[in-house]
Amino acid sequence: xxxxxxxxxxxxxxxxxxxxxxxxxxxxxxxxxxxxxxxxxxxxxxxxxxxxxxxxxxxxxxxxxxxxxxxxxxxxxxxxxxxxxxxxxxxxxxxxxxxxxxxxxxxxxxxxxxxxxxxxxxxxxxxxxxxxxxxxxxxxxxxxxxxxxxxxxxxxxxx
Numbered sequence: 001x002x003x004x005x006x007x008x009x010x011x012x013x014x015x016x017x018x019x020x021x022x023x024x025x026x027x028x029x030x031x032x033x034x035x036x037x038x039x040x041x042x043x044x045x046x047x048x049x050x051x052x053x054x055x056x057x058x059x060x061x062x063x064x065x066x067x068x069x070x071x072x073x074x075x076x077x078x079x080x081x082x083x084x085x086x087x088x089x090x091x092x093x094x095x096x097x098x099x100x101x102x103x104x105x106x107x108x109x110x111x112x113x114x115x116x117x118x119x120x121x122x123x124x125x126x127x128x129x130x131x132x133x134x135x136x137x138x139x140x141x142x143x144x145x146x147x148x149x150x151x152x153x154x155x156x157x158x159x
Contacts, residue, residue, distance in 0.1 A: 002058045002059050003058065003059050004056065004057070004058055004097070004100055005056075005057045005060075006054055006055065006056055006057065006101075006104050007054070007055050007057065008052060008053065008054055008055075009045070009052070009053035009054070009055060009065075011042060011046045013053070013055070014038045014041050014042050014045075014046075015038060016055075016062060016065075017041055017045070017053055017065065017067070018036070018037075018038050018041060020064075020065045020085075020087050021034070021036060021041075021067075021085065022034065023087065023089070024085055024087040027087070027090075028122055028124075028125060029124075045067075050069060051067055051068065051069040051084065052067070052068055052069065053065055053066070053067050053068075054066045054068070054101070054104065054105065054108070056088070056097060056100065056101045056104070058092065058097065063088060063089050063092045063097060064086075064087055064088035064089060064092065064097060064098070064101055065085070065086075065087055066083060066085065066086045066087075066101055066104075066105050067083075067084045067085045067086075068081050068082060068083045068084060068105060068108075069081070069082055069084065070082070070112075070114075071118070073115055073116060076115040076116060077115070078113065078114065078115040079112070079113075079114050079115065080109070080114045080115055080116035080117065080118060081105065081108065081109040081112070081114050081116075081117050081118070082117075082118050082119065083105060083117070083118070083119035084119075086098070086101060086102065086105070086119070088101065098131060099131075099135065102132075102135055103135075105117065119132070119137075120145060
């Protein structure tokens, strides 16, 4: 394995973050649903500080990224990390780089004294599901993820 390093994203990395999000959306077949732009990424990640991005580099070339943020568990009595996106460029897959990035995020969670590390994965992405299981993750079959968004969210908020 080549020289692997990690670095947190900086504001001038927004176009690169956007590129990885677009690649991930295409990989998952969700590119038609993509509704993000560089301005919103800059605002939410670097101005409001609501998420963080960690890049994985091989010989100083960025090959993957992980976008994550803190959540909180009342039952566990502490914060956790939630992985929104974890993506490795196709030419670097099956070489152990995804494992390295996942382990680095786990290390960040432990260093920050987080109680859990969570993420979701589309049921159609069986290769990623197997990867996560191999890394020690367990699917939470006793919980169902729900979402309220867009017009339904505004209606619920009565706006």
